[in-house]
Amino acid sequence: MTAATRQSPAELASLLRPVLLRLTRLVRNQRADMSVTLTELSAMAALEKYGRMSAGELATCERVQPPSMTKVLAKLEDRGLVRREVHPTDRRQAIIEITEPGLALLDSERSSRNAWLSRRLETLSAAELAALLSIVPVLDKLAEQ
Amino acid sequence: MTAATRQSPAELASLLRPVLLRLTRLVRNQRADMSVTLTELSAMAALEKYGRMSAGELATCERVQPPSMTKVLAKLEDRGLVRREVHPTDRRQAIIEITEPGLALLDSERSSRNAWLSRRLETLSAAELAALLSIVPVLDKLAEQ
DNA sequence: TATTGTTATACTCTATAACTATA
DNA sequence: TATAGTTATAGAGTATAACAATA
Numbered sequence: 001m002t003a004a005t006r007q008s009p010a011e012l013a014s015l016l017r018p019v020l021l022r023l024t025r026l027v028r029n030q031r032a033d034m035s036v037t038l039t040e041l042s043a044m045a046a047l048e049k050y051g052r053m054s055a056g057e058l059a060t061c062e063r064v065q066p067p068s069m070t071k072v073l074a075k076l077e078d079r080g081l082v083r084r085e086v087h088p089t090d091r092r093q094a095i096i097e098i099t100e101p102g103l104a105l106l107d108s109e110r111s112s113r114n115a116w117l118s119r120r121l122e123t124l125s126a127a128e129l130a131a132l133l134s135i136v137p138v139l140d141k142l143a144e145q
Numbered sequence: 146m147t148a149a150t151r152q153s154p155a156e157l158a159s160l161l162r163p164v165l166l167r168l169t170r171l172v173r174n175q176r177a178d179m180s181v182t183l184t185e186l187s188a189m190a191a192l193e194k195y196g197r198m199s200a201g202e203l204a205t206c207e208r209v210q211p212p213s214m215t216k217v218l219a220k221l222e223d224r225g226l227v228r229r230e231v232h233p234t235d236r237r238q239a240i241i242e243i244t245e246p247g248l249a250l251l252d253s254e255r256s257s258r259n260a261w262l263s264r265r266l267e268t269l270s271a272a273e274l275a276a277l278l279s280i281v282p283v284l285d286k287l288a289e290q
Numbered sequence: 291t292a293t294t295g296t297t298a299t300a301c302t303c304t305a306t307a308a309c310t311a312t313a
Numbered sequence: 314t315a316t317a318g319t320t321a322t323a324g325a326g327t328a329t330a331a332c333a334a335t336a
Binding site: 091 | 305
């Protein structure tokens with residue numbers, strides 16, 4: 001792939017930015033008949049994946065500012081999808097945990113969203129799917145702060 | 146990459162969704178000292194890349210609904226970054242074109258954003274960069290409607 | 291004083307529904 | 314009637330600044 005290696009990071013950046021934006025719009029918008037937004041789903045998924053954590057840690061993990069996470073958590077807590085506790089030794093911290101109803105909703109929302117995205121993924125070849133899977137850790141690394 | 150081919154599209158979907166969201170947040174947010182938002186930059190970039198087109202075509206291209214594009218275009222037109230003309234034979238259509246000042250701003254904004262994203266890209270290996278470059282057309286295909 | 295989180299506020303992003311003008 | 318685009322409206326998403334409680 002000699003063409004690839006000749007490409008500069010700046011050129012790659014120019015190619016990557018618009019496609020990320022459009023793809024995320026598509027994924028975010030596929031919420032007809034969904035009962036949580038993509039932002040909420042992602043916060044719940046992080047709580048499931050990494051376990052209970054403070055509000056601030058969750059904000060960092062989700063790459064948003066603390067006040068943004070406060071709002072998301074208020075909505076989720078209102079619906080009983082997450083629960084909060086005071087940290088045992090530092091009472092400033094709010095420890096957030098996903099509840100049983102939260103896990104159940106996460107599961108069902110995730111599978112209907114997966115079904116939708118999978119239909120799009122199925123238009124790709126096996127090689128393209130494999131390439132996409134192997135790029136996920138690279139994207140994760142890029143998204144790290 | 147046998148592990149890759151064993152992965153189902155649904156599992157891939159579950160991996161892809163959160164990282165797309167976080168990465169786009171990061172890219173969108175890197176606008177301290179930027180004079181156009183990511184949404185505006187992307188619309189201008191499409192006009193530069195594909196040339197003049199109708200407002201509706203631009204909305205489709207950007208994967209947004211027509212009223213959303215109306216708002217973006219109003220802001221850009223106010224600042225003289227795009228210009229509109231009536232279609233010569235169908236007076237319902239608004240043909241949108243990027244202006245000279247728009248092109249100049251696109252260039253400068255793009256390069257400061259590229260500089261920022263490039264610094265992140267530079268933490269990747271040559272192989273990772275090559276993989277990322279070769280995945281761009283796959284992401285484009287996925288974002289198609 | 292420093293840190294954690296919230297409240298107050300404001301702007302961006304985006305959609306759906308209803309409308310206008312033109313075809 | 315159908316289509317292109319806009320206006321009206323609303324909600325989601327997110328930030329910065331200022332604040333309260335706790336360390």
